Amino acid sequence: xxxxxxxxxxxxxxxxxxxxxxxxxxxxxxxxxxxxxxxxxxxxxxxxxxxxxxxxxxxxxxxxxxxxxxxxxxxxxxxxxxxxxxxxxxxxxxxxxxxx
Amino acid sequence: xxxxxxxxxxxxxxxxxxxxxxxxxxxxxxxxxxxxxxxxxxxxxxxxxxxxxxxxxxxxxxxxxxxxxxxxxxxxxxxxxxxxxxxxxxxxxxxxxxxxxxxxxxxxxxxxxxxxxxxxxxxxxxxxxxxxxxxxxxxxxxxxxxxxxxxxxxxxxxxxxxxxxxxxxxxxxxxxxxxxxxxxxxxxxxxxxxxxxxxxxxxxxxxxxxxxxxxxxxxxxxxxxxxxxxxxxxxxxxxxxxxxxxxxxxxxxxxxxxxxxxxxxxxxxxxxxxxxxxxxxxxxxxxxxxxxxxxxxxx
Numbered sequence: 001x002x003x004x005x006x007x008x009x010x011x012x013x014x015x016x017x018x019x020x021x022x023x024x025x026x027x028x029x030x031x032x033x034x035x036x037x038x039x040x041x042x043x044x045x046x047x048x049x050x051x052x053x054x055x056x057x058x059x060x061x062x063x064x065x066x067x068x069x070x071x072x073x074x075x076x077x078x079x080x081x082x083x084x085x086x087x088x089x090x091x092x093x094x095x096x097x098x099x100x
Numbered sequence: 101x102x103x104x105x106x107x108x109x110x111x112x113x114x115x116x117x118x119x120x121x122x123x124x125x126x127x128x129x130x131x132x133x134x135x136x137x138x139x140x141x142x143x144x145x146x147x148x149x150x151x152x153x154x155x156x157x158x159x160x161x162x163x164x165x166x167x168x169x170x171x172x173x174x175x176x177x178x179x180x181x182x183x184x185x186x187x188x189x190x191x192x193x194x195x196x197x198x199x200x201x202x203x204x205x206x207x208x209x210x211x212x213x214x215x216x217x218x219x220x221x222x223x224x225x226x227x228x229x230x231x232x233x234x235x236x237x238x239x240x241x242x243x244x245x246x247x248x249x250x251x252x253x254x255x256x257x258x259x260x261x262x263x264x265x266x267x268x269x270x271x272x273x274x275x276x277x278x279x280x281x282x283x284x285x286x287x288x289x290x291x292x293x294x295x296x297x298x299x300x301x302x303x304x305x306x307x308x309x310x311x312x313x314x315x316x317x318x319x320x321x322x323x324x325x326x327x328x329x330x331x332x333x334x335x336x337x338x339x340x341x342x343x344x345x346x347x348x349x350x351x352x353x354x355x356x357x358x359x360x361x362x363x364x365x366x367x368x369x370x371x372x373x374x375x376x377x378x379x380x381x382x383x384x385x386x387x388x389x390x391x392x393x394x395x396x397x398x399x
Contacts (some may be wrong), residue, residue: 022370023335024334039334
């Protein structure tokens with residue numbers, strides 16, 4: 001199955017509880033059931049924590065832009081790339097449109 | 101059965117029905133209270149009926165049979181029951197101190213690694229790698245350079261109790277090839293032939309073994325190649341440590357302990373840096389390897 005493209009209007013949230021803990025400059029998350037271990041950098045881990053509750057990609061990028069002092073549009077491609085990887089790993093749910 | 105022998109090994113008080121000469125330096129007084137671990141002999145313990153070495157999961161533990169050697173039952177992290185085959189000889193202790201002991205440690209939730217560990221100036225260094233990567237030979241060279249042997253083959257690490265990980269002393273025994281013995285000009289040591297390989301010797305070191313724990317300052321994964329020390333970090337470090345330093349990984353999997361084991365290894369690496377240490381596969385290069393390490397340690 002090909003994952004649908006993630007757009008700024010999509011709402012994303014964690015689909016699985018993964019405990020991440022740091023090692024050196026990375027955050028490692030162990031998915032004991034699946035037998036996988038995931039590695040995120042600091043920014044990726046920040047995003048992972050931020051999507052504990054559903055949020056639109058646009059709102060996420062706006063927050064990241066403010067937090068890291070860059071234009072939201074500039075970080076959007078990187079954010080969508082990470083979200084796509086997380087979606088492929090079945091770690092997040094992606095819904096079209098804003099929730100509610 | 102009478103429990104006649106008492107040892108303190110990996111921080112555990114052990115009462116054993118078998119004398120364990122390999123633990124002679126770790127002998128201690130009988131504990132006033134219940135020992136942590138009992139080693140018993142039971143001639144009625146049945147063989148698993150499985151292929152040699154295969155673990156049989158039971159309600160309270162794991163059993164395995166080694167053909168022509170013995171059957172072992174390891175239960176609750178508290179007891180190891182042994183039933184040797186007739187004329188089994190010294191191989192009984194080989195699997196008792198290796199496989200059975202490691203299973204007991206896993207049942208107790210202890211982190212153990214396949215490594216040779218030496219210490220100098222109160223700091224310990226662990227050397228890991230597959231069979232044939234020269235762990236013991238490097239350790240032997242370090243002993244000649246003034247280190248003490250903390251462990252060879254199997255070491256208990258405590259990654260939880262302190263800010264820095266510590267290692268527990270094991271028995272003063274190295275497994276060395278005759279060529280390494282010759283190179284190191286070690287003749288005044290007691291050696292016994294390896295159970296499997298006639299040209300490899302178990303060397304009992306003179307002067308006894310350290311009794312105290314040591315802080316573990318660094319872990320090195322040994323390999324062959326141009327002399328080089330390279331720091332490994334993050335996921336790569338964790339994967340490499342698990343791949344190269346795990347003792348009896350099939351048993352960890354059979355016991356369902358894989359996630360807990362990975363977390364323990366990560367906790368260890370949060371406290372102790374990991375390096376890949378490559379050097380040329382040539383005994384004549386040993387002094388150069390030592391110089392690289394000693395420079396690294398600023399000795």
